[in-house]
Amino acid sequence: MGYTRREFIRIAGAGAGAAAAGSGLASRWWGADGDPVPDPGTDGDKVVPSFCELCFWKCGILCHVKDGRVTKIVGNPKHPLSRGRLCPRGTGGTGLLYDPDRLKKPLVRANGRGGQSFREVEWSEALDRVADGLKGLREKYGPESLALYTHGYGGSWFKHLLRAYGSANVAAPSYAQCRGPREAGFRLTFGQGVGSPENTDMENARCITLLGSHLGENMHNTQVQDFALALSRGAGLVVVDPRFSVAAGKADHWLPIKPGTDLALLLAWIHVLLAEGLYDRDYVDKYAVGLDKLREHVADKTPEWAYTATTIPPEKIVATARFLAGARPASLVHPGRHVTWYGDDTQRTRAIAILNALLGSWGRRGGFFLPAQLPLPKYPYTHYGTEPKPPADAAKGRVYPFADETIASGVCDASIPGTADYDIKGWLVYGTNLLLALPEPEKTRKAIQALDLIVAIDVLPAEITGWADVVLPEATYLERCDELDAPPWRVPFAAVRQPVVEPMYDSKPGWWIARELAHRIGLADYFPWKDSVEYAMQRAHAAGLDCDAMRRDGVVVGAPAAVTIEDGVEPVFDTPSGKIELYSQPLADAGFDPLPNFTPPEEPPPGMFRLLFGRSPVHTFGRTTNNRFLSEVASTNELWLNRRAADELGLADGEQVVVVNQDEVRSEPLALRATQRIRSDCAYMVHGYGHDAPGLRFARGRGANDTRLVTRTKIDPLMGGTGMNVNFVRVERRQP
Amino acid sequence: MTVDTRLCVACKACVLACKAENAVPDGFCRDWLVEETRGEFPDLHAQNRSERCNHCSEPPCVDACPTGASHVAGGGAVLVTHDKCTGCKACIAACPYDARYVHPQGWVDKCTFCLHRARRGEKPACVSVCPTFCLEFGDLADPDSDVSRRLRERRYKVLHPETGCGPNVYFLE
Structure with a gap:
């Protein structure tokens, strides 16, 4: 040859x-x-x-x-x-x-909600219907009776619309059903949350500790890149997870912890760091308050004490504590992302924050960088006018004092008449499939039935659209221009989303829909621009950015900024003391534990498993499971069960099973994955499958929907998060 | 090509990028993921491998091909000439890696190392997309290339060395 x-x-x-x-x-x-x-x-x-x-x-x-x-x-x-x-x-x-199931025309409900019966209409009719509904709500109940659920960047136009309309009820399940507790926990400790994208400097970390966070399966591009870069440079890795996750497979130490006991482990690690003097004394002296009280608090939280709760042997707890400390300050204990687990989640993430403080990692290279951001002046809108009423996102008389954002589940509850300080009577639902995103879907359906108006703005005929009075088909992100993206990050930058192709079918971009509605309800002054490109370029121009370069390259990157203490930045802590609060006076004042305490969670009864759920790298919740291109490599979920536990039940790997929860809710059938890679007291499945919407012709009937099994939650009293890992299931062979 | 199994998270970005780049028809793929777990709870070991045609030095598929469609191209890559291929599947039977499939248009298809990209100085689509940097592609004859360096620095294995076909995809451990 x-x-x-x-x-x-x-x-x-x-x-x-x-x-x-x-x-x-x-x-x-x-x-x-x-x-x-x-x-x-x-x-x-x-x-x-x-x-x-x-x-x-x-x-x-x-x-x-x-x-x-x-x-x-x-x-x-x-x-x-x-x-x-x-x-x-x-x-x-x-x-x-190119999903053939996309929403193609505006739809108006033909009979009762949930009946899935619609007729196609022209945009003018659909928009008039929605506008009439919005005007009706405003006159009858006041503007605060309208809520917006939004997840996705095109939602910004509707947030703006709601603010102009006069409602503060803007909510996303990404807070109280996901990352909320860690934002509250870090804010209480460092005076600032970690945000999204997180300010974790994983790339430069010498040791990474993950608690339940399954990076690689939970796939955020930059984060996984940084994770891989750190590993390739020899960073240590500690993974705390009841499941041998992909990340656990790469760990120096995998701690297969009993679910729900992470806080006990964290307190024991803190105990070891203090008892052995392994913490960053100079850093803590300079930046933190409350060390003495912390020391006293964890005096009895020994590794032996934690062992009984966590099942992690004491010598392993000591060894990993030393391992973490050996790499400080470039020792990053990751705050996690989906952290609404057991209802004590803010306190658990507080413990993570305290641990990071002892390691001296906040503000340090290889820990948490102090992000930089391009200043982007707001569009010069007409002033919104009077402050709207505070959101109705908690039961009457109930306050979640440390919530930083509106509680999506609370707004849903407030739609059941008489529950909250005032009733929510209308929902705009932007790209948020609430029936799969909020726990206790029965309650969501009950809330919907009590509404005067529900409008869904979506790309696909997701379950929620089946409940809407009017469905507005939005153009996909490839067919529209949205708000600029300039998040706080390691380097400051601003990016533009621009239309790649013309909108297909009769779909319209979100900005157009929001502006058309505004014009119909007397809020035209708030949408003075011609289109979103003009809007975005006005903002870029006002920031002094090169608009041509931005449109040509998709992004303008600012000068490299100093983002760590090593770079010469002095951290600023926006806490009452102006320092890192190991001991939290605000928590004490509000009647909560000023230092985290561990309470063992309820155990699954004999024969039942704790239901845990997580992510597939190929999917974003249920939003992408109808995507035929992606689903070709991940078309369904499986139920992970410890192989020995499966043997005891007489169930074989690969066979079809049904999961039944404590309230006798039965899942759709799914394949069993009998595996060594999970503890025998819990079961695990990937979230986002088990659709039943008839319009999702590919995803419908594939796999099981974990949300249906989450019929109870434990509410975080600090910020209203819904702890969802408190459901127990038994596993049965599928009956033919 | 080298695959760093320590970095791979089995996310399948490589599979989908390949499908998009090469317009691989629905239901087929040129690369795939193998997730291997050994041991018993809690003493476990896992390995993730992004696998594809090994572009063997002694390729049995080329020996098996009756028409000369399967051949070793300039540079050593194993390729299939579409118009010479009759779709007889002898190569598919001969390949120890199950790396080939019959394209709906009749010829046998498989990984080409994206040589159409290499000719422009670009790396294969799978290598370019990989969010964990676990894939590397380059010149094994050049001691300064990234693949050569990785093979010098790390322990590695090839798949099915017992077949003697000289696979050229190396899995770093």
């Missing part, structure tokens, strides 16, 4: 991308035999930069368009969150854009 094995694989410029076609080595090697690989022809005749919306991390993408069709989506090398790479979902945007 004329080539030896050692000549194998030569690539010019080794990926520099600089070697153009026809140059030197590249052309000499590949094609030397006159038989080049035929070009598959997926390169676009134009490439449009934008940012992704398959999840909410907002990575920069380059969209190849050929003959008016998007052929492929790749990472934008200039964008700091993607750095030219993408997670599996990012590539799969075409599967959303």
